[in-house]
Amino acid sequence: MSQAEVLDYCVYKDPNAAVDARIKDLLPRMTLKEKVGQMTMIERRVGTHDAIKDLSIGGMVSTGGSGPFGKVKTESSDWADMVDRFQKSALDSRLGIPLIYGIDAIHGNNSIYGATIFPHNVGLGATRDADLAQKIGEATALEVRASGIHYTFAPCVAGVVISDWRGLDRLSEPRGSNYRYCISSAINAGIDMVMVPYRYKLFVEDLTSLVESGEVQMARIDDAIERILRVKFAASVFEFPFANRSLLDTVGCKLHRDLAREAVRKSLVLLKNGKDLKNPFLPLDRNAKRILVAGTHANDLGYQCGGWTADWKGSSGNIAIGTTILDAIKEAVGDETEVVYEQYPSTETLARRDFSYAVVAVGEEPYAETLGDNSELVIPFDGVDLLSSVAGCFPTLAILISGRPLVLEPWLLEKIDALIAAWLPGSEGGGIADVVFGDHDFEGKLPVTWFKRVEQLPLHAEMNAYDPLFSLGFGLTCNKEKSPN
Incomplete structure (x- = not known):
């Protein structure tokens, strides 16, 4: 490396460095404001360039129907353009930490026009083909990634703990009141990133104040940031922040259908x-x-x-x-x-x-x-x-x-x-x-x-008074030898 390159070198920007080393290098560089910003997930409707760049926003989400141009019927390339535009704003921030973008692709790439929509709800539960379920997950991942989106919301053991849509608001009655208490309770309980999704300015202001007052310890903030950064490094979002447009042809393709x-x-x-x-x-x-x-x-x-x-x-x-x-x-x-x-x-x-x-x-x-x-x-x-x-x-x-x-x-x-x-x-x-x-x-x-x-209802197979119309696991076939009695 040249002398200028040595001076500009940051371990966290080095794709060849270990994840732990990259986290250890980046975390001390971050201000409290940037840390709080990384813990903030906003809806795309409020995702202005200045908000993303100046606050170092960590995550974004599209609620159901919230697509490019405010339209439902849009192409995956439109989504890729939108997400990339938001990502460019994040990369313009002081430290250039990329966003992670999430969406509810819960039964296939269902938020993008022309995509594959797999059987939903108990439908997939009725088939016991684990290999098929894995293939569906892989197909969904390809179609979602083509649009620039990094992950889908689902219960899992994890890729960081993210609250649900306005989930913090439910911690007080009437809902959304005493927001400062809601934030402190959630963050101290182990929430790492908060799907705000709209009033992010209030969230940033209150969480910053809670840390400064000692009601939320900086150690808890750093713990959350470490988890968030680990996901972003492990997923190579720093190296590949933009949509993988080579996958656009997979969206709604014959193989997936x-x-x-x-x-x-x-x-x-x-x-x-x-x-x-x-x-x-x-x-x-x-x-x-x-x-x-x-x-x-x-x-x-x-x-x-x-x-x-x-x-x-x-x-x-x-x-x-x-x-x-x-x-x-x-x-x-x-x-x-x-x-x-x-x-x-x-x-x-x-x-x-x-x-x-x-x-x-x-x-x-x-x-x-x-x-x-x-x-x-x-x-x-x-x-x-x-x-x-x-x-x-x-x-x-x-x-x-x-x-x-x-x-x-x-x-x-x-x-x-x-x-x-x-x-x-x-x-x-x-x-x-x-x-x-x-x-x-x-x-x-x-x-x-x-x-x-x-x-x-509720009716469970273990109940003494179990008297169903059709029992759990029932299903006929046209082959008489395979059909239950």
Whole structure:
């Protein structure tokens, strides 16, 4: 090295130096203000250049639906541009410590238009394929990293302890009051980085004051900073702070969509197959002359994906790129088969006698967190009446799209010919067609007990009065030898 290079040399900037050595070099260089800034995670809406640079902000987050330009339907390259812009502001700070950016990619890269959306909630719990689950994690990681984002929020043993969205506000009543107490309680309890996410100026001011007054010890601050820096060094964020644009072609690619399709078919749980066990209803005849497809969830990608997809609570309609159940059926049937779709079949349609069978997809509307709280758990959108009316006219396969078990009345179960718990299958409806037409068999087993009445909840297999509609682990196959008694 030249003399100038020697003078400019910092161990923490040396990628060849050990992580511990880099932390030991950087930590003493930091002021209290910079340390507090590193413990602060802000939402992208308040991520101005000056705030990030001057306060040495340590982390950023996009809440559900908070994407580039304030739009839901954006490309991964737009996300990469946005995150890189924020990162440049961080690198302009005195010490040039890069940001870590987080997002909720909890069932695939669901916050970016065109990305792969894997089965959600109990759906992945219904498949016991550990190798598949690992592949899904890897695919999600690639798509998220392409957008410039470094990690997804999830419970884990860890990559530093980060509080949840406005989590500190919950430590006092009314929520958000006595903020100084909330901060001291959380930091002293071991929180390292705080997802503020908006009133970061107050957080920085109060935490700085708490340290100066001795209510939060500097040793606790340094402990938090060491953990934060360790994650950033170990993840090579200092060396590779910007989006890996070579991965952009992986977002929503065929390989990932095929993986999601496999996850769909392996997570479906077959709850009924024929009114007579000796005469199974599935697989369906793909060469039938005429098929009726109906239901609120038969041709709605947003309903298939559920909450936390593009937007926080999710929505109906064409919110992403993917294949609906109707699309999948049309692709799977023979060239001579006519597929008739009516969301709510008319009286005239129900009076026809030329349908070989019907496929009716019903279920819940998307929701997130407390928005989904429901003490009745009935199938919404008049789903029971729809199933009853169609099943009263034609042999019927019912597909239930939901994030949890819903009420299934005995009389309805008797009326329909087959029933699939499809959970929230995500973007690849083709996985449903794969099993209903017999290209693959059902593998999914119930990861939760299916109750008879909501009054039974909570219902666990260990309970003495365990009397489920379908027990934990239940799941039929079309292969009689594999199906449970």
